[in-house]
Amino acid sequence: MTAVRCDNCDWTGDEEVMGRTLLEVHQLAERLNPGSIVPHGECPECGAFCYATTTRYTVLLRYPDYLSDCGTETYLAHVEAKDVGSAQRLAQAIASGSEEDDAQLAFAVLMVCEGFVNDIKED
Ligand SMILES: [Zn+2]
Numbered sequence: 001m002t003a004v005r006c007d008n009c010d011w012t013g014d015e016e017v018m019g020r021t022l023l024e025v026h027q028l029a030e031r032l033n034p035g036s037i038v039p040h041g042e043c044p045e046c047g048a049f050c051y052a053t054t055t056r057y058t059v060l061l062r063y064p065d066y067l068s069d070c071g072t073e074t075y076l077a078h079v080e081a082k083d084v085g086s087a088q089r090l091a092q093a094i095a096s097g098s099e100e101d102d103a104q105l106a107f108a109v110l111m112v113c114e115g116f117v118n119d120i121k122e123d
Helices: 084-096 101-105
Strands: 003-006 012-014 049-052 055-062 074-081 108-114
Touching (some): 084 101, 084 108
Antiparallel strands (some): 003 012, 003 049
C-alpha cells in the first residue's frame, strides 16, 4: 500500500482507492511532458494526477560493537518514508528490533540513498 496525494485538491488516500491507476489514466502521454514525474494515477475527486507521499530509501547501518565481533558488520534496510530523517529512524528501529532510542541509535547510519538498492559491496 502506498499513500498518495492529489496535486490539485490535496485529496489523500491509498493508491488502491484512486480514481484511476497509472495504466488507466486517459491521454497519459498528452498530459505528461519530458522530465515530468510519473504519477501514481488520478484523483477520485477532481481527476488531477496523484503522487506518492513517501519515497523509497535504502539505508545502510553498522551494527553496534556489542552485537558484532569485529565492528564492521552492516545491516541493509529498504524503507518507505516521507524524508531521509524518517527513513533513518525507521531503519534503525527495524534493525534494533527495539522501541528504545538508545538501542536504535547504537546502529550508526553509514549511507542513505533513494530507491531500493540491493547490491552494495566492498571492492
Ligand atoms: Zn484532486
